[in-house]
Amino acid sequence: MTNIIDFLANRHSSSKLSAPGPSDSQIDQLLEIACRTPDHGGLQPWQFVVMTGEGRNKLGDIFAAAATSNDADVCVIEKARNMPMRAPVVITVITKFVEHPKVPWIEQVGSAGCALFSIQQAALAMGFGGIWRTGDFARDALVRDSFNLEAEDEIIGYLYLGTDQCPSHGHKTIKLADKVTYWN
Numbered sequence: 001m002t003n004i005i006d007f008l009a010n011r012h013s014s015s016k017l018s019a020p021g022p023s024d025s026q027i028d029q030l031l032e033i034a035c036r037t038p039d040h041g042g043l044q045p046w047q048f049v050v051m052t053g054e055g056r057n058k059l060g061d062i063f064a065a066a067a068t069s070n071d072a073d074v075c076v077i078e079k080a081r082n083m084p085m086r087a088p089v090v091i092t093v094i095t096k097f098v099e100h101p102k103v104p105w106i107e108q109v110g111s112a113g114c115a116l117f118s119i120q121q122a123a124l125a126m127g128f129g130g131i132w133r134t135g136d137f138a139r140d141a142l143v144r145d146s147f148n149l150e151a152e153d154e155i156i157g158y159l160y161l162g163t164d165q166c167p168s169h170g171h172k173t174i175k176l177a178d179k180v181t182y183w184n
């Protein structure tokens with residue numbers, strides 16, 4: 001097994017994804033791992049919508065309807081419709097906000113972001129590639145309505161998963177000094 005520190009240090013996203021994606025049982029395992037996410041108050045403020053096969057067309061139709069309602073031209077509408085076909089599995093991660101005196105919205109959104117990233121990391125450990133995407137369709141009113149979101153719910157992202165078509169990934173430059181302050 002790859003050393004876990006090496007694994008974490010070398011994590012990466014993959015935008016070119018093809019079949020196969022995680023199987024149904026692997027998806028179940030990924031979602032169980034997601035539900036291990038740190039969660040203030042035990043509110044479990046997450047919802048996962050798993051789209052595979054033809055199910056991805058439902059999301060494509062929603063994106064196309066959103067583009068249409070925004071007066072996009074035909075090419076843009078068709079591009080939107082095909083977006084979910086960029087990977088064999090798409091998992092939409094949603095914060096379902098739970099009113100709580102000690103757990104504000106920002107903490108629940110943070111927890112849902114961690115849940116999405118846990119799935120991405122676990123899928124990578126299983127040998128799959130993935131990429132977290134958002135864009136306008138994570139905030140669009142018609143898309144939000146299609147997921148029955150309330151005002152304080154959020155689409156955290158669309159996690160695309162599949163087999164990485166470009167497995168060699170460069171390292172991004174990291175300048176710790178720009179990001180870190182030490183209080184010794």
Ligand SMILES: Cc1cc2nc3c(=O)[nH]c(=O)nc-3n(C[C@H](O)[C@H](O)[C@H](O)COP(=O)(O)O)c2cc1C
Pocket residue numbers: 011012013014131132133134135156157172
């Ligand atoms: C909240 C969030 C939203 C993102 N949305 C997009 C997106 O819509 N499209 C995209 O190409 N990358 C998006 N990214 C970036 C990719 O997920 C990825 O992190 C980036 O390509 C850098 O690659 P790396 O993860 O290998 O460092 C998003 C990342 C985050 C955290």
